[in-house]
Amino acid sequence: MVAAFALVGCTATPPPPLVPSTPGMTVVPKEKQNEIVVGVDDVKGGYNPHTLANQSTVTTALSSLLLPSTFRTDADGSPRLDLDLVVSAEVTNAEPYTVTYTLRRDASWSDSAPIAAEDFVYLWQRMREEPGVVDPAGYRLIDDIASREGGKVVEVVFTRPYPGWRSLFHNLLPAHLLKDAPGGWSTALADSFPATAGPFAVRTLDQPRGEIVLERSDRFWEQPPALDRLVLRRAGQHDTIEALNTGDDQVALLRADSIVTKDIAELAKTTPLSSTVVPRPEVVQLLLRPASPRMQDVRVRTAVMNALDRDELIAIGARSGPSANLRADAQVIPPSKAGYTPTMPAKAGDPAQLLTEAGYTRPDGGQWGRDNTTLELTIAAPADVEPYVAIANQVQRQLSLSGIAARVLTTPANQLFGQDLSDTAASKESIDIAVVPRVDTGDSAAVLASAFGCRPSPEDGGTPIPANLSGFCDQTVQPVIEQALSGEVLLADALRTIEPVLWQQAVALPLFQVADLLVTLPTAGNVTSGAPFAGPLSTARTWRREDR
Template sequence: MTRSGGTRTAAILFAAAGALSACTNSGPLPLVPSTPGMSIVPEETLNEVVVGVDDVKGSYNPHTIAGQSTITTALTSLLLPSVFRTAPDGTPRLDTTLMVSAEVIKTEPYTVSYTVRQDASWTDTAPIAAEDFVYLWQRMRGETGVVDPAGYRLISNIASRDGGKTVEVTFDKPYPGWRSLFGNLLPAHLLKDQPGGWASALADSFPATGGPFQVKTLDQPRGEIVLERSDRYWEQATALDRVVLRRASHEGVVNALRDRDDQAALIRADAIALNTVADLAKTTPLVSKPVPRPEVVQVLLRPASPQLVDLKVRQAVLAALDRDALIAVGTGNGPAAKLRADSQVVAPSRPGYVPTIPPGVGVLDLATSARLLGEAGYVRPDGGVWSRDGKPLNLVIAAPEGAEPYGTVAAQVQRQLALAGIRAKVISPPANQLFEQDLTGSPNGEQTTTVDLTVIPQVDTGDSAATLASSFGCRPSVEDGSTPIPANVAGFCDQTLQPTIDAALSGRTLLAEALTKIEPTLWQQAIALPLFQVADLLVVLPEAQGADVGAPFAGPLSGAASWRREGG
């Protein structure tokens, strides 16, 4: 190597070290000691798989409703540690790459003991330990806009032993769904004192990781994320050197597959994309499969809104909606079109799903809508807009900014209401603002803005009883005078249903039995109109050996640690 070449190499290494140190507030990461005889693999010979995706934008916090996306599921499955992971049959399975054991050790009080492997650590060498359990518990029970917090709200205490590697979690009540907790642990030592705290956690980066891969580059403007094998991972090393997630239009993804620049793709396909992939399959060997996501698109009619506090008005708005048309627009007749959500709680692809939608719900009925609005005191002179006391019924429909299919469905809801004489406008606030402020209000339950309807996901984290309690349960009472726990985003509470919801959450009543009592009331109360479960399309070329749909709701990238690149 020439003197000038050595200088350039040193400069590159210095710049790389500086970039690593900028990723965390705790200073530069310790360098990995060199291994005698180990050589750096040239870029052109890297064993990698490139996956085409719709987008790579954040945020990437899997515990917030705002963070839900295909890319978040993909990244967190490879970068964050979880106590349990979903098995191929959909049941939770202890992740022995992180855990030694997890078991109920006492029933009174209900206590679960977790033992974390001694060698499990974050990429900055900090141990994965009790601190991470405590941080996630505290944030999930106290923050707004989080996913399925009901199980975490049952925890009364977390104790640490053995240097933080033994974690004892005590619950106020028995909780048979405890295996759904403590997935995707976060590095508490870096986040707990970070400016912005939870609100900015994983907004655009991962300050430390604890999985088989780590982030090499995360470039949202260019639309590319490069994950490389983590040298600090304590378990078996991945077969691939790296996985690249690359943003492109559907046409661009298909062209990249045709040219073998991509070896796989994971996209939210509509009918056009399905046909394009089918045409590609005529000349290129590939496998394509639908991949249901843990999201059900729903229209929430919020009784927390002054304009929709009247049940007759909510029922009138519901009667003005054509559910079939909303599903057709939202799915684009892609894979999700076969996943109609005809239940309030359980997702269509989940075991135990039973359709409960009553006849006539979601069927356009303008006569019924007009009758109900009239009974609520509204008038519609000369076929204009409905009004009461001289004020038009003017609804605000919210959908998270830049999130599909939610924006498209919200626009269709607006058009349908306009045809029924109900004035409405669509707003698209940033997702964090919508879920953490606009739909939850202040900690005391006061609304900070008026959102009447919203098109958002209901997220499935593996425990349908927790989904029920988190989506439709009342605010837990606070006896010690501390800050009340935020309510659900619908602002709905029916004290007559709460005992049954509590019984399902604690296991005193089977969920199926509880739902037979609760779902008819939820439909009658016109709170939520579920539409369909979101589904992506996975396309795999022969070069991406081992790539498949993955365990339910875990996503195809969850198995990338065992993928191999063959030929190509």
């Protein structure tokens, strides 16, 4: 079924290609269409950029074109005020620490509702309360949000100084449509955009057919894009390469393996094209969860980590593609980001000795167990999301060779991040190892606090509880994490203290940073890799079709 959205005055049911959808629209011959077609791996649903479950190349692309942000990432990786939405944003009070945003009066959603303070409030409340969100630590520092001048002046009050505040309020969502919608946050942007506020609007979003068509938005209040239309089209990687060869696709953005990389190189011998590696803000990692009763003992976690062949896991996941050159040998900062320094120590501790010290035995070289119960670990990965499922299966095979029984559990991503990994209570069915992404939204101090920090219990206001997917909470490093988040110490200095502890605690084993391959034909003008972690389509507003 084709899901269509009447965001730019179009009819509810999309017509066949080149048939006008609005009275008076002229049919444009294919060779004269002012459009660019981008070949992608998938367009499947789940487009909320704030949830771990929805992270993908297409989600990043759509959010950058359809949702408003207070800041965008500049070419050097620094945050830049987005003047499409914000007139000014600055710290206006030191005590309490307050940031004031002044929004443009003409900035509005595609249904004519103004972009206003309620959109800030909605995102803040959801980011601090919902499980499975991306880097919520900065939002948890917000104490209150006040509105003035009809919602166009927004005052955000923090509980403490937060120098990373520019990383907040990216990709605002239409609160007036979502706050009371059935299903609420859990279904927000599951398969549609109820309203947009960018240079493009959704013409059609057809997941079964594998095509998303964006058209220039006539409701956008700033400089319109040069293109009339931008098409994202799903195909197998071989078919996408063939579409580049025939010119049916002008751009491709693929998670390439060694075969695809070779095929692109062969195509370049006969077809003028350019290719660029584009790292995503996503590191593939294994979480060895202290929240699980079977993994509470650091000796067991260390034994499991040391029993794994990390090089083989990276090879399985990266498939000798661009990601293979982005090995993640640090716990917080991804390899392509400024400030990255490898911190991974050499393996220390024999797995068999560690398990023996933890009270386990392995009779006759069989499986490890204790108290007449076999040690069996549950390895979880988001269903149908690669490379996570492939790596989970390989972890299971590697552990079995060491006598550690394991089973792989693949569940829908929304359930995995929203339920299974959010419950830190000990349970017989708890997840022991999770193969999941670590996502960097711009402020690495917030990544640190979100991935490894504690937070006060709401019940008593002071007892620390885990605030992350692993269920890790260490009071020896928590003060340093908080100091890094509030800017009292430099992040680099904090990481010199914290990273050795994280490795010693064997909570997370990072593998590699995911990267896409951007391939561009000369018929697509002004196409670049974009600012770091923003994605190539963040620049689509300036793209041009050169062969019309």
